[in-house]
Amino acid sequence: MSDGVGEDQDLDALRKQIDALDSELLQLISRRAQYAQQVASIKTCVDPQTQFYRPEREAEVLRRIMALNDGPLDDEEMARLFREIMSACLALEQPIKVAYLGPEGTFTQQAALKHFGESAISLPMAAIDEVFREVEAGAVHYGVVPVENSTEGVINHTLDSFMDSSMRISGEVVLRIHQHLLVSSTTRRDKISRIYSHPQSFAQCRKWLDAHYPQAERVPVSSNAEAARLVRTEWHSAAIAGDMAAKLYDLEKIYEKVEDRPDNSTRFLIIGNHDVPPSSEDKTSVVVAMRNQPGALHALLEPFHRHQIDLTRLETRPSRSGAWNYVFFIDFRGHQDDPHVAAMLEEVRLRASELKVLGSYPVGVL
Template sequence: MDLEKLRKGIDRIDSKIVKSLNQRARLSQKIGRLKAKASKSVYSPDRERIVYEKVSSQNGGPLSNETLQAIYREIMSGSLALEKPLKIAYMGPPASFSNIAALKKFGSSVRYLPVNTITEVFAEVEHGRADYGVVPIENSIEGAINYTLDMFMESDLKICSEISLEISHNLLAKCRMDQIKRIYSNPNVIGQCRMWLEANLPRVELIEVTSTTKAAEMAVKERGAAAIGSGLAAECYGLNILARSIEDSPHNMTRFLVIGKTENKPTGKDKTSIMFSVKDRVGALHDMLVPFKKNRINLTKIESRPSKKKVWEYRFFVDMIGHHEDVRIKKAIKELEGICTNLKILGSYPIA
């Protein structure tokens, strides 16, 4: 079979794909109208999980599941835009890791709203100027993002979904490496590259800024300046990548949360996040953990933060496997309510 015949075969398949995609889009529009009548959110993380699982289960190759999921991410992004123009807030500017995480979750067909701080992400969603927000919650090297944890103390927004993003840091600049006098980046990012920086650029000044994209902006403006950021930041700002993958750990992951005003149905593969307060007394934390052990619930994360209301009073943030509607989790939370204060379910959502 010659090249021309193979290409004609692809053309015929492409015509069928376009027709099928538009048929799917028309069904999505009908679903959008039904959701609007019922005052339901157009974005459904539980349905998203089902679609990805079905696509993966039907995949006979040669395309990988990851490739198919990337294709369907854009298909669903286009469908969401047809159902209702969604606006997603994230800590910007564009090309930040929060932007990359948002694109990974929502695709390129929705509208994005870059803001300056995590606080502003929460505010945009709370005031209805954005439908959802994307915020970082923890990094596999640096640990929890305390700003995000603190915001949940005051906010009534729910966690709707999570995003796991593999982080790769690059040294970006207009100049040569031996001409670099200062390096800009987010403090967490600098921490994740500290050993490389000490080994390769020990005398260079490290300057903290709000985001890796802001760092890229500074590297463009200042002579002898460099930034640590993503490949997308290099592309957007016309910087050269002087060194790739300079992070100290090859397994550098950041977990992001999607925040909004909606709650999810159980999918069978969920995670639940809660927050509660305890007084500073002997055995307090032990007593809090007993209901989870008693009901055989797997806890995946425990973090504590000062409550900022009373001296030596702490808020605990706990992630567990399961949905808050599951019988065992319901029972554990009910028992926990009797021995703690200010318990709040932050949300149940599909595991990334």
């Protein structure tokens, strides 16, 4: 009995310490929110059209938190907690409106909330070019669009949209993509003969489907969220989708993480109307059109090599200006305001028929 009494006393003491810390955390978070309001007031007095959301500042804060973290929570978990605090404080200044490739429940919405936090107002759009139009028109502050998947490669529609748009890239998000086989409460699990999903998701789960449901009809739809919605109306169907779609449509995961590659991930871009100042770790995206002549690719890449600039992606797309002409989409480390990057870009501009800087932005933190 004495041991049990001692343990109860120890638990009570720990709970009192936790309660005291909770009270202290509450006061500190409230003070942070008050400082955020003061920052907003100063910014508004200086410039009524000021930007309240500063991508480079948020990236620097999150990196600093991760560097200071000693555990036991891991760095990303700690950064996510601070992301939500920052999101809520920013909403006191000005709620961020974000357009994303919808409908509700897609991985793109998940990426938007991962980047901007749950206090952001996320608005679904039916197509990638609609996201671009909403941002360009000023109806929203930012947009989120997918650009590449580690399994299936680039999303060409996003690259093509940049060719006709004045939008700037303000950030990036890399999201681990976990696909699940979902059913409703009325599904007869032993009679599944139809599976809905987005074509990209089918491609990411091809081997698993071949092994487990080789006879089931695979029906491609516009999004995984739409696949989840359809399953609710049919007793013999299932959907491949993610956690947000499962939660939104109250579906059960009968198989989890059915993607063929465990490292399956998708990169998303944040688009906006403004250039982003340098942070401590940046990336730049450009699109380059080269003259159709021998050695054009070498001429394009040689300045990158000479200035020791790290290329992270190189994609080729057909040019709309003529047959057999191509444009190159290039991502590289560094900010366009860095002296050595600016010098390299000037050399490329002289060699190319056209150079368009899509934006310099912080490397994704989360």
